[in-house]
Amino acid sequence: MAYVEWLRVKKTLIVLGIVLATLFLVAVVVRVSVNGKMNADTWTKVTDSSDRVSTRTLPDGGVETTIVAKGGSESTTVITDHGWNGKHIKITDPQGRFHRSDRIPPKFNLGPVLVHRDGDTTIEIDTNGPLDVGMLFGWSVLIGLIIATCLGAPLARENDRLEVAWTKPIDRIAYALQLYGVDVVGILAALTLSVICAIAMYSLFQAPHLTITAAGALKMGISIAAGIAWYAMFSALTSWMKRGHGAFLGIAWPVGLFVPGLALIPLEFNPVGQAFHWVFKTISYIDPLAYLRLEFNDHGHALGLASLDDPIKLGILVLLALVYAGAGLIEWRRVEA
Amino acid sequence: MSTISISHLSKSYGPFVAVDDLSIEIPTGTVYGLLGPNGAGKTTTFKCLLGLANTSFGQIAYDGLALTPATFERIAYVPERNVLYDHLTVAEHLEMTRRAYKKFDVKRAIELLGQFGVDPRKRARALSKGMKTATMVAIAFAREPDFLILDEPTSGLDPVNQRSVLNLIINEATRGCTVLFSSHQIGQVERAADRIAILQNGKLALEGAVDDLKADRKIVEGILPSEDFSVAAYQNDRRIVRVDKQGRILRLTVVHEPDDIASSLSTAGAQGVRVVDLNLEDIFIGAVAPDTSNAVVVEGAA
Numbered sequence: 001m002a003y004v005e006w007l008r009v010k011k012t013l014i015v016l017g018i019v020l021a022t023l024f025l026v027a028v029v030v031r032v033s034v035n036g037k038m039n040a041d042t043w044t045k046v047t048d049s050s051d052r053v054s055t056r057t058l059p060d061g062g063v064e065t066t067i068v069a070k071g072g073s074e075s076t077t078v079i080t081d082h083g084w085n086g087k088h089i090k091i092t093d094p095q096g097r098f099h100r101s102d103r104i105p106p107k108f109n110l111g112p113v114l115v116h117r118d119g120d121t122t123i124e125i126d127t128n129g130p131l132d133v134g135m136l137f138g139w140s141v142l143i144g145l146i147i148a149t150c151l152g153a154p155l156a157r158e159n160d161r162l163e164v165a166w167t168k169p170i171d172r173i174a175y176a177l178q179l180y181g182v183d184v185v186g187i188l189a190a191l192t193l194s195v196i197c198a199i200a201m202y203s204l205f206q207a208p209h210l211t212i213t214a215a216g217a218l219k220m221g222i223s224i225a226a227g228i229a230w231y232a233m234f235s236a237l238t239s240w241m242k243r244g245h246g247a248f249l250g251i252a253w254p255v256g257l258f259v260p261g262l263a264l265i266p267l268e269f270n271p272v273g274q275a276f277h278w279v280f281k282t283i284s285y286i287d288p289l290a291y292l293r294l295e296f297n298d299h300g301h302a303l304g305l306a307s308l309d310d311p312i313k314l315g316i317l318v319l320l321a322l323v324y325a326g327a328g329l330i331e332w333r334r335v336e337a
Numbered sequence: 338m339s340t341i342s343i344s345h346l347s348k349s350y351g352p353f354v355a356v357d358d359l360s361i362e363i364p365t366g367t368v369y370g371l372l373g374p375n376g377a378g379k380t381t382t383f384k385c386l387l388g389l390a391n392t393s394f395g396q397i398a399y400d401g402l403a404l405t406p407a408t409f410e411r412i413a414y415v416p417e418r419n420v421l422y423d424h425l426t427v428a429e430h431l432e433m434t435r436r437a438y439k440k441f442d443v444k445r446a447i448e449l450l451g452q453f454g455v456d457p458r459k460r461a462r463a464l465s466k467g468m469k470t471a472t473m474v475a476i477a478f479a480r481e482p483d484f485l486i487l488d489e490p491t492s493g494l495d496p497v498n499q500r501s502v503l504n505l506i507i508n509e510a511t512r513g514c515t516v517l518f519s520s521h522q523i524g525q526v527e528r529a530a531d532r533i534a535i536l537q538n539g540k541l542a543l544e545g546a547v548d549d550l551k552a553d554r555k556i557v558e559g560i561l562p563s564e565d566f567s568v569a570a571y572q573n574d575r576r577i578v579r580v581d582k583q584g585r586i587l588r589l590t591v592v593h594e595p596d597d598i599a600s601s602l603s604t605a606g607a608q609g610v611r612v613v614d615l616n617l618e619d620i621f622i623g624a625v626a627p628d629t630s631n632a633v634v635v636e637g638a639a
């Protein structure tokens with residue numbers, strides 16, 4: 001029944017595939033251009049003869065090399081070589097650049113590199129460190145939202161051809177649910193494709209050691225729920241429209257992005273400001289984008305609704321998706337050709 | 338059995354009454370023409386029949402049963418406007434229909450498209466208006482439905498394809514399909530329809546078998562001696578229901594004693610007086626003209 005929607009999803013995924021393939025090609029070019037600099041040994045090469053180097057064999061067969069710099073930096077590097085299982089490199093630098101910067105979060109993770117400041121600046125590089133698939137889904141949320149926008153307003157699109165849609169031998173709600181189902185599969189496929197692409201690009205630089213943690217699974221859930229809630233919101237707000245839904249999809253992004261930001265500004269200096277603050281804050285509760293980490297404070301923490309605990313955010317996003325989807329169906333039943 | 342019953346159907350849009358207390362019965366295997374001027378309520382009637390618009394009052398029944406989603410397995414509908422998906426090819430439309438309905442003869446659809454000169458590989462946006470109509474018609478007929486509801490099915494088609502569609506309609510009725518269609522081409526309706534209903538301002542103005550409607554009335558026409566010839570006597574004659582005068586040409590729609598009226602017209606000096614059968618166009622115009630107790634006089638330029 002939802003053949004046309006399936007064709008639309010297929011076309012959207014093909015375009016996404018082309019974009020991701022292009023990104024992968026760019027990554028290949030970068031990988032080729034940094035070839036020779038990717039060996040972890042080159043990052044920890046002893047350059048000063050005054051550095052103290054000691055080596056020992058660990059019980060598991062790994063070799064641990066400790067380098068204590070004497071050249072004024074007072075840094076310590078510990079390299080644990082596990083052979084085929086990769087290397088773990090820990091650099092402790094009491095005078096490092098990160099140590100002095102207030103703009104850098106106290107702890108952040110960038111692929112295999114973990115940096116944290118706690119008195120000393122410590123950089124840990126794990127050439128075969130775990131890569132949380134759930135976190136990759138978290139990063140792919142933008143792709144999910146874009147695809148949700150492309151597929152959004154499925155009922156409004158049918159409104160221009162109700163003579164076709166509503167003369168099929170299927171209940172209208174069942175038909176609408178089929179449209180939803182196909183689009184949700186499309187959004188999931190888009191997220192999965194983007195995660196696969198991210199893993200493929202990662203693999204160009206080092207072998208991925210994929211894991212799924214509970215925190216990562218929550219991020220994955222939030223990413224999926226955000227995409228679906230965003231899609232369902234479009235469906236609910238446009239299901240009565242016969243034309244003009246495209247313009248709505250266009251303005252939804254800036255509104256969806258700005259409202260959570262405006263809700264953070266305390267406009268409470270006069271009654272008008274208070275009213276605006278209340279409006280923005282209220283709208284932000286029903287804006288799926290408000291639950292994603294878009295605004296940060298100086299310490300890298302999320303602000304507003306995005307600072308809620310992940311299980312709560314996931315629950316709210318699922319609820320929003322269900323309410324919006326239901327509202328879209330109810331409104332659509334009232335439309336006439 | 339495949340009858341369509343419309344009982345006291347009314348549909349309003351706010352204060353505007355689009356269809357007003359319409360009741361018609363369409364027997365199995367009948368080709369039923371729905372006629373009316375623009376805005377008479379034909380398309381609204383079709384929409385109510387198919388549940389595309391909510392009825393304000395009245396009932397619709399197919400074989401005595403209310404419309405349900407399952408009924409659409411037996412109904413094929415060609416709307417007045419283009420509803421093809423612009424980004425899909427004609428072949429993809431066929432695939433869409435094949436997936437949606439249990440009964441759809443793809444070969445038949447391709448054969449009909451070939452007959453209409455439509456290339457299945459073309460996208461809908463690349464088709465002319467007539468080709469779009471032809472595609473919708475081909476898809477509808479390839480479903481071999483029990484009920485065919487066609488809103489202006491020949492719109493935009495060339496005369497050859499118009500005739501093909503009419504032949505298809507007649508053939509479908511022969512197979513037992515009940516066909517309800519509208520057209521502004523009265524000649525086409527006259528050729529294909531067994532029965533007609535004429536709507537005027539949402540109300541049923543006239544209904545019946547085409548042959549019966551024709552049999553009831555005759556046209557008496559002739560050339561008057563002068564343009565200022567008075568037709569008042571004919572206007573007040575109860576045997577005459579309509580007087581059309583264009584310059585010196587006079588056409589009288591007569592319900593009784595046409596030969597007597599022809600004689601009196603000749604006696605009055607008219608030339609070339611003759612009695613001819615009524616055609617559907619005359620019936621249509623007679624039905625949609627304002628109703629008066631006396632004959633309606635319609636005067637046109639010479």
